[in-house]
Amino acid sequence: MELTGAEIVCESLLKEGADVVFGLPGGAVLPLYGALSKYPGVRHILVRHEQAAAMAADGYARATGKVGVCVATSGPGATNLVTGIAAAQMDSVPMVAITGQVPRPYIGRDAFQETDVTGVTLPITKHNMLVMDVKDVAQAIHDAFHIARTGRPGPVLVDIPRDVLLGEKTEFVWPTETKLPGYKIPGEAPEDQVAAAAELINKAEKPLIMAGHGVLISHSYDLMTEMAEKAQIPVITTLLGISSIQSDHELNLGMSGMHGMAYSNLAIDEADLIIGLGMRFDDRVTGRISDFAPNAKFVHVDIDASEIGKNVETSVGLIGDLKDVLTQILPKIEANVHIYWLRRIEELKTQHPSHVVRESDELLPQYVLQRLTETTQSRGIVVTGVGQHQMWAAQHCKFTDPNTFITSGGLGTMGFEVPAALGAQVGRPDTVVWSVCGDGGFQMTMCDIATAVESGADVKFAILNNTNLGMVHQLQDVFFEKDFMASEFSANPDFVKIAEAYGIRGIRVTKKDEVVDAVQQAMETSGPVIIDFMVKQDEIVFPFIPSGQSVNEMLEEPAPKEPA
Amino acid sequence: MAQPNNTQQHTLIAMVEDKPGVLTRVASMFRRRGFNIASLAVGSSEQPGISRMTFVVNGDEYTVGQVAKQLDKLIDVLEVADITSERIVTREIALIKVATTQITRGEIIQIVNLFRANIIDVGSESMVIEITGEEDKINALHNLLAPFGVIEMLRSGLVAMVRGQANGLPNGNGNGSANGQVNGHS
Numbered sequence: 001m002e003l004t005g006a007e008i009v010c011e012s013l014l015k016e017g018a019d020v021v022f023g024l025p026g027g028a029v030l031p032l033y034g035a036l037s038k039y040p041g042v043r044h045i046l047v048r049h050e051q052a053a054a055m056a057a058d059g060y061a062r063a064t065g066k067v068g069v070c071v072a073t074s075g076p077g078a079t080n081l082v083t084g085i086a087a088a089q090m091d092s093v094p095m096v097a098i099t100g101q102v103p104r105p106y107i108g109r110d111a112f113q114e115t116d117v118t119g120v121t122l123p124i125t126k127h128n129m130l131v132m133d134v135k136d137v138a139q140a141i142h143d144a145f146h147i148a149r150t151g152r153p154g155p156v157l158v159d160i161p162r163d164v165l166l167g168e169k170t171e172f173v174w175p176t177e178t179k180l181p182g183y184k185i186p187g188e189a190p191e192d193q194v195a196a197a198a199e200l201i202n203k204a205e206k207p208l209i210m211a212g213h214g215v216l217i218s219h220s221y222d223l224m225t226e227m228a229e230k231a232q233i234p235v236i237t238t239l240l241g242i243s244s245i246q247s248d249h250e251l252n253l254g255m256s257g258m259h260g261m262a263y264s265n266l267a268i269d270e271a272d273l274i275i276g277l278g279m280r281f282d283d284r285v286t287g288r289i290s291d292f293a294p295n296a297k298f299v300h301v302d303i304d305a306s307e308i309g310k311n312v313e314t315s316v317g318l319i320g321d322l323k324d325v326l327t328q329i330l331p332k333i334e335a336n337v338h339i340y341w342l343r344r345i346e347e348l349k350t351q352h353p354s355h356v357v358r359e360s361d362e363l364l365p366q367y368v369l370q371r372l373t374e375t376t377q378s379r380g381i382v383v384t385g386v387g388q389h390q391m392w393a394a395q396h397c398k399f400t401d402p403n404t405f406i407t408s409g410g411l412g413t414m415g416f417e418v419p420a421a422l423g424a425q426v427g428r429p430d431t432v433v434w435s436v437c438g439d440g441g442f443q444m445t446m447c448d449i450a451t452a453v454e455s456g457a458d459v460k461f462a463i464l465n466n467t468n469l470g471m472v473h474q475l476q477d478v479f480f481e482k483d484f485m486a487s488e489f490s491a492n493p494d495f496v497k498i499a500e501a502y503g504i505r506g507i508r509v510t511k512k513d514e515v516v517d518a519v520q521q522a523m524e525t526s527g528p529v530i531i532d533f534m535v536k537q538d539e540i541v542f543p544f545i546p547s548g549q550s551v552n553e554m555l556e557e558p559a560p561k562e563p564a
Numbered sequence: 565m566a567q568p569n570n571t572q573q574h575t576l577i578a579m580v581e582d583k584p585g586v587l588t589r590v591a592s593m594f595r596r597r598g599f600n601i602a603s604l605a606v607g608s609s610e611q612p613g614i615s616r617m618t619f620v621v622n623g624d625e626y627t628v629g630q631v632a633k634q635l636d637k638l639i640d641v642l643e644v645a646d647i648t649s650e651r652i653v654t655r656e657i658a659l660i661k662v663a664t665t666q667i668t669r670g671e672i673i674q675i676v677n678l679f680r681a682n683i684i685d686v687g688s689e690s691m692v693i694e695i696t697g698e699e700d701k702i703n704a705l706h707n708l709l710a711p712f713g714v715i716e717m718l719r720s721g722l723v724a725m726v727r728g729q730a731n732g733l734p735n736g737n738g739n740g741s742a743n744g745q746v747n748g749h750s
Contacts, residue, residue, distance in 0.1 A: 306633035
């Protein structure tokens with residue numbers, strides 16, 4: 001049977017197993033909506049702003065490991081996706097964005113709602129395409145999903161003119177192969193290099209594993225933990241590597257980097273071998289590169305060849321799928337105990353207990369998260385925005401299962417917490433999703449609370465409300481002589497009333513002893529809940545390695561004053 | 565970060581799909597990563613649907629290695645090789661429009677003949693000279709013509725090919741694999 005381009009898109013989505021799309025219609029993409037209504041197998045979730053469509057698709061993808069799909073119309077619809085697409089690109093998230101384009105005869109004439117969206121998104125997608133013939137639609141969607149989910153995942157944008165969606169019909173033939181002769185997906189690494197890496201690991205006296213997002217993407221968490229246990233190698237996670245190893249695992253040293261645990265950073269400083277797994281040594285992890293791990297050699301495994309040697313000079317760089325490479329290397333790793341090294345790390349942990357929340361009568365944001373994670377027993381998914389609350393969540397929330405911490409790392413996108421959380425919950429309907437929000441970021445995307453309510457997404461929003469742009473405030477406090485220009489809100493809305501306006505439960509917490517009860521109430525309530533935690537206002541995230549500096553300049557939380 | 569080595573001129577070749585937008589993707593990658601292209605020549609290859617790009621990039625080993633890897637990452641790029649250290653032949657074509665007078669014309673023609681270049685247009689006050697060769701030869705001719713007054717010059721950008729049977733590409737159709745591949749040791 002001959003189908004329109006729009007129908008072919010829907011058929012292709014079903015073939016790819018995309019049963020949910022997040023989107024918002026408009027003129028150029030309307031033919032696709034005309035077809036979607038006939039395909040109940042593809043659930044469409046209507047957002048309030050296209051930014052949320054991209055970020056919800058992102059959250060959905062990270063929570064499920066499947067490709068997240070978002071849809072927008074031409075022009076402003078497509079450009080509203082841009083921030084979400086850029087975030088997915090930076091964090092290697094599989095996403096397909098489908099945008100309507102003005103009809104072919106209008107392209108290049110500055111038509112109404114025309115934007116060169118393949119041009120706009122060229123540097124922030126893994127690939128993109130403009131489909132100019134209805135006969136190419138199926139192949140384009142097939143290739144887009146393949147590129148998005150394989151190798152180092154990333155977003156792919158497919159731009160389809162309105163008259164390709166709704167014009168000439170053609171036979172729907174699902175392609176059996178991709179048409180991507182230039183696309184290579186690494187698998188195993190060369191054996192001699194694997195052997196060289198194993199030798200370095202076996203010889204090391206102070207080795208550290210640094211686990212990144214790649215461990216989660218490639219489902220290598222069990223293999224990595226096995227390797228760590230076999231050779232007793234402590235594991236540090238990057239921000240996006242959190243939840244790749246259980247938080248309470250005795251070898252887990254938590255996050256390192258700018259706001260990482262002091263003992264993790266100090267361990268890196270003393271290590272003689274860093275084993276980077278599916279991570280990219282970005283500047284938030286390394287600080288000043290010349291002072292990063294000055295005593296260490298580097299073994300670096302990544303699926304993206306361009307990451308090897310990009311930021312650090314590696315002794316052995318293994319290009320390959322982390323799961324394949326770990327399978328290759330595990331038999332070559334000798335059992336070890338590293339007694340002195342582990343003892344030294346225990347010492348560092350005792351001397352620099354950055355995981356401990358200090359005693360205080362005030363409602364500390366760290367305290368809220370500690371109680372939250374205790375009350376939920378580290379079950380469910382935590383999604384965050386960007387800023388202080390994100391760092392505190394990374395430091396104090398605990399995780400048992402892989403892929404349960406979702407955050408915008410590379411791009412650092414405020415407002416991510418609302419749509420990404422609803423996307424994650426749609427993808428994992430059996431799981432409670434906690435959206436840990438800042439009051440600043442929450443207000444960027446809170447219009448999509450409506451989407452959470454409408455789609456029945458059971459998201460619990462925990463706003464750490466300090467009525468500030470907290471991280472900006474902190475930087476101004478430390479580096480701009482407390483010139484708090486444009487970082488304090490004087491008219492935040494009443495978030496409990498916001499909740500009520502959306503027909504959901506809102507709870508305000510101002511005291512320590514109300515925290516657990518509020519969390520429990522939220523968990524007992526079916527559907528979204530907003531908890532407004534009125535936390536201490538000028539709290540600083542410690543430890544803190546100022547941008548471009550090293551562990552030698554690390555600021556730690558001042559020791560509490562002895563009572564007089 | 566890799567220690568900067570001495571900056572050197574590197575010649576890279578890339579086989580790319582002959583599709584709209586490929587040049588934009590390549591150029592955009594160079595721009596956003598802060599790489600400089602000294603010269604770029606694009607044209608068809610022996611295979612239908614595949615174009616061949618020749619890049620001249622000035623940089624240290626680290627930078628040029630990154631250029632090659634980032635190029636290879638582009639979906640439309642089939643293969644990339646740094647053929648700088650291969651046995652290669654390189655050519656560039658230049659058109660030079662030089663000012664002439666009755667007095668200087670004879671001398672210019674002598675220089676042109678010496679370089680085995682061609683005069684492809686002669687006017688009353690200028691002539692257009694075509695020269696093909698390696699970069700140095702073109703530079704030398706240009707230097708000799710400069711005193712007469714170069715009105716216009718254009719250079720095609722360098723094109724390069726590996727000598728012998730191998731084609732320099734890691735997985736190419738050539739019989740041998742050159743050392744220029746980018747996916748190997750780092």
